[in-house]
Amino acid sequence: MLRSPPVKKILVVEDDPINQMILADFLTANGYETVAASSGPEGIERFDSDAPNLCLVDVQLPRKNGFELVREIKSRPTGPRTPVLLMSAVYSDRDQTSRTIQLGTLADGYLSKPFDLVHLLAQVRQLLDET
């Protein structure tokens, strides 16, 4: 009997409830299991307890921003194996490229809000080696 592959788990750390809902619903509809967190500390807590396969992290978060969160995630034993996708509405696509490179050194990918969900899905699949 063929066993179906395990469902990949994605941690969505986003403080805006609507955006959190959109991301969670969209990823769930595309066959992923999602875990949501609304702040930096909660994101770390969820990361430790749920061991997600990928993290989707907003930059501006209450109590602990996205950069700090990425740093903490990467410092965990499973951190280096877990891709992190940063997203932010602060830096638009019109900003200078160095900004993105700077962000890219911290995380495995970066999306500038508002982004197309199709692109999000493509990035997620790429990072999870599903392409």
Added chain:
Amino acid sequence: VTTSAGSSFGGSGRSTATLRAVRDPTVRVGSIRQAIEFITDLAQPAHRPKLWMGIWSGFGVAFALGILAAAASYFELTPWTWAYVALVGAKIATNSLAWLALMGNRWVIQTQALNTIADVIILTGAIYFTGGPYSPLLPAYVIVICVLSLLSNTGVTLLMAGFIVACFAAMIPLMATGILGPTPVPGAPGTQPSWGYTLTAIAYCALVVGVPAWFSAATLRLLRDKEVDLERRTAQLIQTATQRSQFVASMTHELRTPIHGVQGLADVIAAGVYGPVTDKQKEACASIKRSAQSLLSLVDDLLALTRAEATGRRRHRRPRRARVGIGVVGGRHQAPRARARCRAQAAAGAVGRALARARAGESVGERDQVHARGRPGQRARFRAPRARCRDTRRRGHRHRYRGRGPRRDLRAVPPEREGRHARLRRRRPRARARCASDGPPRRRGRARLRGRRGVDVPRDRPDDMARAHDDTAVAAAAPADAPTGLASISHRRLGLTPRL
């Protein structure tokens, strides 16, 4: 025995007259007009404190020199003469006149000029009555010049220096020809100084050294105070700028996040995540998304303007190295800057896609709306070995290259990237004429907005955009709504192939 270097004009070291003289080459140095400007410059209200300082120090120096004259007579260093009284009296009179004028705020410049000229004449007289060319008072001229340079401006100082030399040069020939009789030198030069001479000489030395030192110290203190004030203001400005930057960043986030929500919800609904969707509902979702994108464009413009104002940078700059040339998107009546931006935007998108298609082994043809033509080297670089490029020029397109970089220009523009006015120009000559008559300023903003809706280009660096596409083979194979700008770079870094 009287001189009052202190009763000089007040003024700053680098006056507005000096600045005007530097900026305006037609004003010749030394001209009467400029000299008048230097003098009248001292009438500025900002110079009043220095004028007051000159008045009070003038009284002080006149008093001190009067005492010196009395001491010299008392110790029999020089015979008493009423000329000393006359000279000190004249000095006090002119100084009082200047003081009264300053009090009443009338005839200020005139009385100050009289007072300063009187200083030099009286001092020359004192020098004559104390031995002429052998007078120990000769260094007192230095006091005058030193104080004038500290309290007035360059022009006045130079004028008075010339006047001093003229006065001295007038006195000596008169003495040499016998018109002015010889006068005794105080003390007995060449002999052992008496105690009276010693005391008087020490007091005189203190005066000659002390007055310039006091003025120098006062000026330095004033400068230091200004420096401290400047540092404080700079710190305030830095703090304000930081707060403003933080505010802009915060506003960016707060304004873009809800738009992201609107757009995302439209996407999710259209994708059928919340249930089946009819075609009409899909169209509505697409409209919502388009409106959100328009709003986002406006918000970005507004924030960019705020940021540019905060940093003091020019908002519109032509690309420094436009690596790509392209047919004009929005029409000839656009402002040059907007035109350059549209050109770069369209080029970035079209070149990137065509390049990648060529590298992928596909032919580059009419559907790409591009045509590669350039110098040797660039041409080969653009065209893939198996690529087949064709000129897709069409009537109605404008073709020009204005970049300063390598000419890898793509000559035509996809119709959907054309501006409204380009379409108008092709179809409706009268409408085009109407648009053209509107003039460039109002077109800039619209053209900019219109251009940005299609391909998003970093404001100041459209060439980065082009480079991003140029280097990315995969990005070009992406559909028309593939990520552009920073998002495309992110894709490239991740080696991602976006799919619909």
